[in-house]
Amino acid sequence: MYRYFPTNYVWSLSVSIAMNCGGQIGEIDQICAPLVDIAKDGDDAGTEKFFHSWCDFADQLVRYAEQDLAEGHPLSAAARYSRASVYYLVAERMQSRNYGPRQEAYRKSVETFALGIEHGRERAEIVEVPYEGASYPAIFMPGDGEPPAGGYPVMVFCNGLDSMKEMLFRLGLPRELARRGIATLCVDQPGTGASLRERDMPAIHDSERWASAAVDYLETRDDVEASRIGMSGVSLGGYYAPRATAFEKRFKLCAVWGANYNWGELQKRRLQREGENPVPHYWDHVQWVFGKDSLDEFMAFAPKMTLEGVVDKITVPFLVTHGEDDRQIPMEFAVPEYENAVNSPDRRFKIFTRAEGGSSHAGADNEAVPANYIADWVADRL
Numbered sequence: 001m002y003r004y005f006p007t008n009y010v011w012s013l014s015v016s017i018a019m020n021c022g023g024q025i026g027e028i029d030q031i032c033a034p035l036v037d038i039a040k041d042g043d044d045a046g047t048e049k050f051f052h053s054w055c056d057f058a059d060q061l062v063r064y065a066e067q068d069l070a071e072g073h074p075l076s077a078a079a080r081y082s083r084a085s086v087y088y089l090v091a092e093r094m095q096s097r098n099y100g101p102r103q104e105a106y107r108k109s110v111e112t113f114a115l116g117i118e119h120g121r122e123r124a125e126i127v128e129v130p131y132e133g134a135s136y137p138a139i140f141m142p143g144d145g146e147p148p149a150g151g152y153p154v155m156v157f158c159n160g161l162d163s164m165k166e167m168l169f170r171l172g173l174p175r176e177l178a179r180r181g182i183a184t185l186c187v188d189q190p191g192t193g194a195s196l197r198e199r200d201m202p203a204i205h206d207s208e209r210w211a212s213a214a215v216d217y218l219e220t221r222d223d224v225e226a227s228r229i230g231m232s233g234v235s236l237g238g239y240y241a242p243r244a245t246a247f248e249k250r251f252k253l254c255a256v257w258g259a260n261y262n263w264g265e266l267q268k269r270r271l272q273r274e275g276e277n278p279v280p281h282y283w284d285h286v287q288w289v290f291g292k293d294s295l296d297e298f299m300a301f302a303p304k305m306t307l308e309g310v311v312d313k314i315t316v317p318f319l320v321t322h323g324e325d326d327r328q329i330p331m332e333f334a335v336p337e338y339e340n341a342v343n344s345p346d347r348r349f350k351i352f353t354r355a356e357g358g359s360s361h362a363g364a365d366n367e368a369v370p371a372n373y374i375a376d377w378v379a380d381r382l
Contacts, residue, residue, distance in 0.1 A: 001325070001360035004032055005039035009276045009327065011050065013364060014090045020367040021086045021170035031057045031087070043280040047094050054091035055105050058084040062112060069119070078120030085113040085166060093162050096281045097288040106197055113166045123178075124169065129187065131213040136195045137188050138214070139165050141174045142223060143181040151221070152183035153228035153382045156214045156251075158207070158244075160235025160258075160362070161289060162279050164193035168234070172367050173257070176375035182382060183224065187214055189240070191289045202291030205304040211244030215251070228252055230382050232374065235278070235362045238320075238329075239263050239305060242337065246313035253381050255319040255374050258326065258362045259334035261311075264302040266333060271299075276327040278361075307337055317346035317381050321370055323359040324351055348377070 004015040018028055031053050038046035061084040068077035088109035095102040117124045123142050128135040143152045155177055157168050165186040168174065174184035188195045189210045191203020204210070211231060219226040230253040233241035238260035245254035269275060270282070279285050283295055292298040311318075318341050322334035331351075338349035350373060352358035357366035358373075 001365040004028075005036065008039040008043065010043040010094075010278065010280055011035070011039050013276075013278065013361070014050075014094060016360070016364040017167065018086055018090045020172070020364065021089075021167055023083055023086050023090075027057065027061075027083065027087075043277065047096075047280050048099070051091045051095055051099070051101065051105070054087045055101075055108075058087040058091070058108070058112075061087070062108075065112075065115070074119040075121075078116045078118075078122075081112045081119065082116035082170070085109045085116060086170060088112065089164060089167060093164070094280055096284055098284075103197070109164075109166065110194070113169075127185075127217070129185075129210075129213050129217045131190075131210055134199065134201070136190065136199070136201065136210065136213075137165065137193070138217075139169050139186040140221075141169065141178055141184045141186070143178050143183050145181065147223040148181070148225075151223050151225040152181065153230070154183040154185060154218055154224050155230045155232050155255075155378060155382070156211060156218075156244075157184050157186045158189050158211070158231075158233040158237045158240050159187070159192035160233065160237045160278075162192075162285065163234065164188060166193075171234070172371035173232070173234075173374060176371045177378065180375055180379040182375075182379060185214055185218060196289060203289050205243075205301075206247075207240040207244045208247035211240070211251075212248045215248060226250075228382050230254065230378060232257065232378075234258060235328075236260055236263060238337070239307060242307055242311055242314060242318070242341075245316065245318070246307075246310045249315070251316060253317040253319075253378065254314060255321075255378055256337070257321055257370055257374060258329060259320050259322045259337040260307075260329055261333045261335075261337040262306045262308060263333075264305040266329065267299065267302040267305075275330065276361075278328060308340070311337055311341040312343055314341050314344050316344065318344040319348050319350065319374065319377050321350045321352065321358075321374065323361060323363065323365075324353050325359040325365070326361045328361040346381070
């Protein structure tokens with residue numbers, strides 16, 4: 001993974017996320033150069049300065065985009081709006097839930113994302129997925145070309161611990177699936193994105209509940225072939241997606257971008273400061289995501305987040321991918337996710353190496369490699 005901040009994994013991860021979601025390295029360098037010395041003080045210290053540096057640059061991009069529109073150049077404006085959205089998201093996800101300005105940054109990220117889609121003439125639709133008396137938002141991206149007879153095959157693509165549907169959309173997998181004629185539903189499932197920030201919907205361990213709601217929604221669309229729906233997830237989605245597939249039998253396959261066999265056990269290790277955290281203020285963040293009022297309450301809940309006794313219930317094709325350099329989820333939490341899926345008729349375990357690319361957590365060093373690999377595997381089966 002590109003280590004812009006050599007002593008600070010969490011901040012460097014944010015840089016990699018920005019680049020993988022379409023950020024420009026020259027712009028990112030302008031944003032991060034003033035932060036180099038501050039980054040040496042650790043993950044939590046200086047996050048407010050981190051926030052303002054990214055947001056200030058995003059604000060400037062928005063002004064340039066507005067100028068592009070005034071001059072009659074919507075495509076140029078769209079490119080700037082899209083990058084601004086990514087930079088706002090990177091700034092926002094690094095902040096504590098109690099940091100007031102992050103709410104405005106999140107609002108701006110969603111607005112500029114929508115402007116980028118509109119003026120860039122991208123094929124994407126913001127939708128609502130009915131769920132247990134309420135709903136959660138998602139982005140539907142169709143496959144390229146007109147839908148075939150019967151509709152597109154489609155993948156439900158879910159967040160991990162700290163990503164958002166707009167990041168999923170920009171990560172590369174939906175674009176690669178679309179090129180292969182497959183639609184994608186990028187979801188802000190409970191505990192992520194707008195579901196957490198605007199609707200107070202915490203994460204749950206039994207992901208089949210919200211994943212089944214996604215299938216119910218897709219079955220209402222005329223442009224989707226309901227008999228060809230798959231499930232995928234990135235990072236902690238490597239827990240959510242297999243769990244959903246094990247219990248929601250309408251999914252025809254499952255592909256995970258980063259395995260996560262026993263996330264609950266991993267939390268015990270993180271308390272002992274083993275491995276890397278994905279965000280600053282980590283323990284406050286996980287309590288927010290899962291709606292817990294204390295660290296003790298969260299740690300009592302965490303053991304539910306395991307695929308032990310679950311993956312053997314997967315009865316469809318199952319792809320497990322993992323990076324050999326993953327510093328957040330050790331390989332020992334990837335191997336059993338594959339080995340115990342004994343009832344999958346077509347299972348594969350793919351390790352992305354340093355030489356090939358995609359070897360960091362969730363492909364942070366080179367997302368194009370796992371995005372294409374997963375898209376090919378899905379297209380061959382769905």
